[in-house]
Amino acid sequence: MVEALKKNPAWKGRKGPVVLVIMDGVGYGKYKEGDAVADSKMYHLDAIRAKSPNTKLKAHGKAVGLPSDEDMGNSEVGHNAMGCGRVFNQGAALVSTSIETGALFQGHAWKEVAATKGTLHFIGLFSDGNVHSHLDHLKAMIKQAKADGVKKVRVHTLFDGRDVGETSALEYIDPFEAFLKEQSTGGFDARIASGGGRMWITMDRYGADWSMVERGWKVHVHGEGRQFASAREAVESYRKEIPGIIDQDLKEFVIADGGKPIGAIQDGDSVVYFNFRGDRSLEITAAFEDDKFDKFDRGRRPAVTYAGMMEYDGDLHAPKRYLVSPPSIDRTMGEYLAATGVRTLAISETQKYGHVTYFFNGNRTGKFDDKLEDFVEIKSDVLPFEQRPWMKCAEITDRILEAIPSGKYDFIRLNFPNGDMVGHTGVYQAVICSMEAMDLQLGRIAKAVDEAGAVLVITADHGNSDDMFEHDKKTGAVSRKADGSPKAKTSHSLNPVPCIIYDPGYQGEYKREPHEGSLVEGLGISSIAATCIELLGYTPPEDYDKPVITR
Missing domain, CATH: 3.40.1450.10 (BPG-independent phosphoglycerate mutase, domain B)
Structure with missing residues (x-):
């Protein structure tokens, strides 16, 4: 059992909840060609970022507990890191x-x-x-x-x-x-x-x-x-x-x-x-x-x-049998929030439901407190993702738009799987469609955050859709097939991911101007936990990785 978090006396409070949106598989691409995120018309995400403090976070290699920075991140270790606020050994x-x-x-x-x-x-x-x-x-x-x-x-x-x-x-x-x-x-x-x-x-x-x-x-x-x-x-x-x-x-x-x-x-x-x-x-x-x-x-x-030796891809569940289980993670953000009486909603569709619940809570099945936590699963379509690249992002958002103004929750976390699951297909057009469909939902959520006086944190667990073509490591040139078309890359990337804090009720509690670079740079996604705790008005545990906001 953990002790309740201490209230932060410097926090002036917000009417609405803190909403954490995890855009699965969405990073900042290294190469222009093959970056489906940059290629998409992300009007709402761009608008939110333009008026909000933001930075880039590391989401691969040592930043998520993997052996070296040549190791791509994945959804399991990414959600582990975000949920527990520290880096545990993986690999x-x-x-x-x-x-x-x-x-x-x-x-x-x-x-x-x-x-x-x-x-x-x-x-x-x-x-x-x-x-x-x-x-x-x-x-x-x-x-x-x-x-x-x-x-x-x-x-x-x-x-x-x-x-x-x-x-x-x-x-x-x-x-x-x-x-x-x-x-x-x-x-x-x-x-x-x-x-x-x-x-x-x-x-x-x-x-x-x-x-x-x-x-x-x-x-x-x-x-x-x-x-x-x-x-x-x-x-x-x-x-x-x-x-x-x-x-x-x-x-x-x-x-x-x-x-x-x-x-x-x-x-x-x-x-x-x-x-x-x-x-x-x-x-x-x-x-x-x-x-x-x-x-x-x-x-x-x-x-x-x-x-x-290990599970090589949690999305594909490959291999079916593996020798070493995920790390033993304790004192997660979810456990602290439950001990503090913070009311929480976790929601995604089937493909990532376990990531905002099981993995986010430190590879723990079930809830810390049934009275304080609600877990919602939206059933995923059972067909190739390139055929329905919008997936269930609209249905997830429908539930979020009910939850934000309801007064039932202090903290809401959700995962949009589009960038990762469609990214794995290697179908570039489908990925563009998935990004733009998700962007429409970000616009809906931002509007609800405005109306409820809430706070919106947008991030990702790793990159994928930002690096859809194979590139030569030395020259950066796109690798091509015999017919001249680019060779599709279906794996995760080594690219950093966004961290954007949209806080329309800002009252000077932390530094936010100028927007670009006003958040702490060079951190990993494990800093998301302390950031959300700060925005909820509490002081993070001393051994948590520091938040991206500074006072």
């Missing part, structure tokens, strides 16, 4: 802790993969770079598999050369082979079975080159590829044959005995993809899990128990 640190405490091995997912009567396969980036994976995690799982009675383990290695030395593969292979030999006693058999460079097989992202995944599938699953007696032999052979080749580009290989692959994946086996970072994990996950898969001909698709 690498979370996996390490889960292994150290034994929580990973006590989980249902691990017990399912370790229950195999066949072979337990591990696929992932073979290094200690700690951006996508770490070999210590793999070693710990292999040891536990042996302890749990698994008899046969096969490792499918993806050589790094990007997050570690570009030709360091043998520095990892030799000690790892020694580790496997040490473990292979008492009827336990653990060996490297296949591999290749991370930029040649398996680890594609954003649908840029599915042929990489196809090569990985053939090597890991079917055992199809050039055969070698060991991983060392494979690396040395390719380096000799292709002078100057670096680890990430090493060609595929299969370890074989007597011409027979030692690690082809069979029905009844288990597979763990041990990368914790999501962007280069989703495509191979789809190859294993999706029944309706059309990216390449999988041929024989073995019936396996598949698990990812």
